[in-house]
Amino acid sequence: MKIAVLIPCYNEELTISKVIGDFKKKLPNSDIYVYDNNSKDRTSEIARQSGAIIIKEPRQGKGNVVRSMFRDIDADYYVMVDGDDTYPAEFAKELLKPIIDGEADMTIGDRLSNGTYMSENKRAFHNFGNNLVKGLIGKLFKNDINDIMTGYRAFNKFFVKTMPVLSEGFEIETEMSIHALDKKFLLKEIPIDYRDRPEGSTSKLNTYKDGIKVLRTIVSLFKDYKPFPFFCVLSFISFIIGLLVGIPVILEFIDTSFITKLPSAVLALGFVLVSIVLLTNGIILDTLVKQHKQNYELFLNEFKIKNKAVDDKNE
Template identity: 70%
Template sequence: MEIAVLIPCYNEALTIGKVIDDFKKELPNAKIYVYDNNSRDRTAEIAEEHGAIVKKEYRQGKGNVVRSMFFDIEADYYIMIDGDDTYPAEFAHSLLEPIMNNEADMVIGDRLSNGTYESENKRNFHNFGNNLVKGLINTLYKSNINDIMTGYRAFNKFFVKSFPVMSPGFEIETELSIHSLDKRFLIKELPINYRDRPEGSESKLNTFSDGIKVLRTIFTLFKDFKPFFFFLLWAVIFFLLGLAAGIPVIVEFLSTQFVTKVPSAILAVGLEILSMLSLACALILDTVVANSRKQYELELHRVKALIRSK
C-alpha cells in the first residue's frame, strides 16, 4: 500500500528539512511530496536535498496547492501536514490506522483537546477564532468536531479523488470539514500535540484578514450546501422587519381609516415581498441541491468503482 505525505509550503526553509526527516523516520516507505508555492527562500532546494519530491504550484494560496496535490498524486493513503514543524510526525501512525482499517475517510489531528494549542500558540485571537468557527459549523451541521481548522489530516484515496477543492487559500481546512459533514463521509478525530513555530519562523496567517475569509467561506458554503435554511432565515428576518414597519400603519388604518405613514407602508410591503422571494428561493434551491446530492452520490459510486478497478 502506497502512502503519500503532502506538504504544501511557502517560505519554510527554516523547518522543511526537519519535517521531511521526521516523516522519513516515521514512514520510511512513504513518498514525501513538497509543493512549493512561490517561496522566496530556499524551501524547494532544501526539500530536494532532504529527499522529497518537489513540485511547483504558481497559483498562490494553500487551497490551490492542495487542489494540485489531490489532482496529481496517486496513492492509497494520504497524510497532509504543514511545513512549519508545528505537528509532530510521530502521530502519523495513529492518524493512518483508522483509514487503513476502513473506519474513516478522513482523520483529523485534533490540536485542541489536550490543551497544547492554547498553551503553545502565541498568536492573539487564534483561539477565539478557532472556537468561533467550530461553534458555527457544529451548530449548522449538528456535529461535534473539535478542531475544524487543523492542518494535520489523513485521507483515503476515495476521499481525495472525490473532493472538489473550491477555496484558493487557508480556508481549505474549513472547506474540508464542511464538505465531509455535508457529504456524510466517515470522520474521526484523534488528539495530537501541537508546538509553536521555532524562533525565526513566521506565520503566513493574518488573524483578521484570514479570519474574515474563513467566515466568508462558511457563509458561502452554508448558502451552497443548505440553501433552504439559509434563505428561510432571510425570509424570517425580512418578514419580522416588515411586520415591525407595518404594524403602526395597520393600527393607524384600523383606528382612523386613513394611512398617513406612507413611507412606512411602502417599506413594509417591500420587506414582505423580499420575504416571499426568499422563501421561494429556499424551496426552489432546496430541490436543486437535493438533485445535486443524488448526482454526487452517483459520482461517488463511479469514483469507487474506478479505484477498485486499479
C-alpha cells in the same frame, strides 16, 4: 500500499528539512511531496537535498496548493501536514491507521483536546478564532468535531479524488471539514500534540484577514449546502422588519379607515414581498441541492466501482 506525504510550503527554509527527516523516519516507505508556493527563500533547495519530490505551484494560496496536490498525486493513502514543524510526525501512523483499516475516509489531527495548542500557540486571538469556527460549524452542521481548522490530516484515495476544492487560501481546512460532514464521509479525530514554530519562523496566517475569509467561507458553504434554513432566516428578518414598519400603518387604517403614511406602507409591503421571494428561493434551491446530493452519491458509487475494477486488474 502507496502512501504520499503532502507538504504545502511557503518560505519554510528553517523547518522543512526537519519535517521531511521526521516523516522519513516514521513513514520510510512513503513518497514525500513538497509543493513550493512561490517561496522567496531556499525552501525548494533544502527540501530537494532532504530527499523530497519538489513541485511548484504558481497560484498563491494554500487552497490552490491542495487542489493541485489532490489532482496530481496518485496514492492509496495520504498524509497532509504543514511545513512549519508544528505537527509531530510521531502521530502520522495513528492518523493513517483508521484510514487503512477502513474506519475513516479522513482523520483529523485534533490539536485542541489535550491542551497543547492552548499552551504552545502564542498568536493572539487564534484560540478564540478556533473556538468560534468550531461553535459555528457545530451549530450549523450539527456535529461535534473538536478541531475544524487543523492542517494535520490523513485521507484515503476515495476522499482525495472526489473532493472538489473551491477555496484558494487558508479556508481550505474549513471547506474540507464541511464537505466531509455534508457528504457523509467517515471522519475520525485523533488527539495530537502541537508545538509552536521555532524562533525565527513566522506564520503566514493573518489572524484578521484570513479569519474573515474563513467566516465568509462558512456563511457561503452554509448557503450552498443548506439553502432552506439560510434563506428562511433572511426571509424571517425581512418579514419582521416589514411588520414593524407596517404596524403603525395598520393601526392608523383601523382607527381612521385612511392611510396617510403611504411611504411606510410601500416600504412595509416591499419588505414582505422580499421575504416571500427569499422563502421561495430557499425552497427551490433546497430541491436543487437534494438533487445534487443524489447525483453526487451516484458519482461516488461509480467511482468506487471503477476504482475496484482497476485494483482487481492490477492484482
